[in-house]
Amino acid sequence: MGKTKIEWYDRVWNPVLGGLKGDIYNYYRKIIVKFSKKFADAEFEYRKKHNIETSPLTKPLLRAQIKQFEPVFMFKNYYKSFPKKPSRILVNSMSDIRWWKKEWMAFVLDKIERYPQHIFQFLTHFPKIYTKYKFPKNCWLGITIHYVQRKHITFKRLKNDNIKFIFFDPLMISVPVNYFDNSKGKQFPNWIIISTQIDIYRPPGRELVKEIIKVAKENNIPIFLRDNLFRIYPDLPKLQEFPNFPKLQEFDK
Numbered sequence: 001m002g003k004t005k006i007e008w009y010d011r012v013w014n015p016v017l018g019g020l021k022g023d024i025y026n027y028y029r030k031i032i033v034k035f036s037k038k039f040a041d042a043e044f045e046y047r048k049k050h051n052i053e054t055s056p057l058t059k060p061l062l063r064a065q066i067k068q069f070e071p072v073f074m075f076k077n078y079y080k081s082f083p084k085k086p087s088r089i090l091v092n093s094m095s096d097i098r099w100w101k102k103e104w105m106a107f108v109l110d111k112i113e114r115y116p117q118h119i120f121q122f123l124t125h126f127p128k129i130y131t132k133y134k135f136p137k138n139c140w141l142g143i144t145i146h147y148v149q150r151k152h153i154t155f156k157r158l159k160n161d162n163i164k165f166i167f168f169d170p171l172m173i174s175v176p177v178n179y180f181d182n183s184k185g186k187q188f189p190n191w192i193i194i195s196t197q198i199d200i201y202r203p204p205g206r207e208l209v210k211e212i213i214k215v216a217k218e219n220n221i222p223i224f225l226r227d228n229l230f231r232i233y234p235d236l237p238k239l240q241e242f243p244n245f246p247k248l249q250e251f252d253k
Contacts, residue, residue, distance in 0.1 A: 007240060008193055008224050009121055010087040015078040015108055016095040018071040028094045029069050036067035039074070046076035071099045078107065086117040098126040105133055112136055119245070123167060127155035135162050140191070140243070146172040148179050156181070156188050163243050165191035171204035174211060182219035191243045192216055195226040203232045213239065 004012050017032055017039065032039065040063040046052070052075050065072050082089070091097075097105065112120050113136050121140045124130070128151065130141050140163040143155050156179065158164065166189045181188040194212060196203040209229065213236075216223040222241035230236060 004090070006090075007227055008088070008242075009090040011083065011089045012093050013077065013080070013089055013091050013120075014074065014094050016071055016073055016092060016097075016100055016104055017066060018069045018094070019096040019099040032069060032094060033067055037063055040066045043072075043074050043076050050075070050079075071095060071101075073101075073104050073107075078111070082115055082118060086119075088119045088121060090121045090123070092123060096126065097122060097124050098129045109133065109135065109139075112139060121165075127152060127158070130155070130158055130160075135160065137161055140165060142167050142191075142193075144169050146170065148175050152179075163190045163245060165189050165193060165243070167193045167195065168204065168212070169193075169195045171208050171212065174208060175215070177215055180215050180219050180221065182221070187219065187221065189221060191241075192221055192223045193226065194223070194229060196228045196232060203229070206233050206236075209233065209236065213237070 004010065006012075041059060043066075044057070044059045044062050047057075062072070091108065100108075112118075116136070116138050119138050119140060120136075121142060122135075123142045123144050125144055127143045131154070135141060141158070141160075142165040143152065144167045145152060146168070155164065171194055192212065194204065194209055209225070213223060213225075215221075222243055223239050224241055225236060225239050230238070
């Protein structure tokens with residue numbers, strides 16, 4: 001299980017690689033394409049060694065699937081051991097769960113349920129997918145957006161007890177104030193992360209960031225500004241907050 005230098009999670013899992021081709025996946029698609037042979041060969045040898053039978057598969061075919069960014073379940077990644085120390089684990093940095101097969105999601109959620117000491121963070125560009133599964137409470141459900149669209153209302157109306165967070169990567173235009181809510185005892189979202197885009201240099205406007213900070217504070221929403229923002233706007237407040245959730249060490253056994 002890979003450690004990470006990303007500030008808002010500790011580890012990354014990636015039991016699935018790939019997804020729909022498109023600009024929103026451009027950065028990670030480049031990584032997967034660049035290392036497709038390495039990923040495919042390691043996965044093929046793992047399946048062979050552990051007698052994991054899947055549909056007839058050759059090494060060249062697996063290489064082609066990964067290089068073409070087709071969703072592929074990576075048994076080698078799935079079976080990696082989780083750390084003993086309670087951690088925040090990003091489940092899918094190189095795929096979007098919208099394109100996962102149902103059996104893959106069932107497989108992943110089954111393993112998550114066996115590790116309540118960890119927090120598992122999901123991200124998607126398609127929030128409606130969260131209505132199709134029941135997630136354990138130690139799953140944090142996130143959406144990656146540049147600006148609020150109609151489809152994101154689904155996320156706000158999601159009825160479950162999971163932490164819900166928004167990852168602005170990057171924040172492009174003002175967010176309607178009424179999208180955030182702290183009324184009737186229902187806080188939405190439970191967490192906000194703001195970043196600058198990493199594959200193309202496209203930082204959010206300073207005033208947009210300040211506007212989100214103001215609204216977040218008014219609604220008691222924790223906000224996390226990634227380090228890459230401070231390199232652009234060093235005068236921003238050093239806000240790297242996390243949701244009010246049982247401390248990780250309280251799960252330690």
